[in-house]
Amino acid sequence: MTRLFLTTTFALTFAACSTNSSHEITNTDTTTATITTEIKSGITNSILADTAKVKTWLIGVIEDYTNSQDLKHTFENLKKSLTDNYYNYKQDAINLEYDNGDTTVSEEAFKKKWQDKYNIKYVGNGGFIISTQDNGKIKVTKCNFIKNIGQNASLYKVLIEDLDFKTKFNRDIKLLKVNSKLFIDDVIEYD
DSSP, X not given: OHHHHHHHHHHHHHHHHHHHHHHHHHHHHHHHHHHHHHHHHHHTTOGXXXXXXXXXXXXXXXXXXXXXXXXXXXXXXXXXXXXXXHHHHHHHHHHHXXXXXXXXXXXXXXXXXXXXXXXXXXXOSSSXXXXXXXXXXXXEEEXXXXXXXXXXXXXXXXXXXXXXXXXXXXXXXXXXXXTTEEEEEEEEEOO
């Protein structure tokens, strides 16, 4: 009987405490649920929200391009993964660096054309993704989401390593969602 009395007393005390603050909890829970639903419903339309899939895609693009033996085919695949703006920007930078005759733009023309769209300080040397043309086995060892840039873009910190030549390439890669597809829109090359 004492046990029943204590259990009943405890239950009534707990219910009384819950009743006093239940209005605040309900409002907080409702507000949180509403905000969470709004955020989730806005994100579900974006492929950028699934960072695991984005990382898998980005790592695949980088490793397929840098490790393939069929350079022409692989470059065509890479080109499909780049925005037209980024491809043209990087191509102009490569032409400027290697002075490819007719296609070369002057340094001043390059700056004028691209400085409002990209941070030309980090265009890098050499080719796309990594700066070396001859490389060993390439592996992406880090690929971390940094932040969203508006609703249609996100930024990832990527560490690419050449396992044979013991070289590391630090990159921030901006991804852009266009018509539910991902594209690389910038590769900020720190080295």
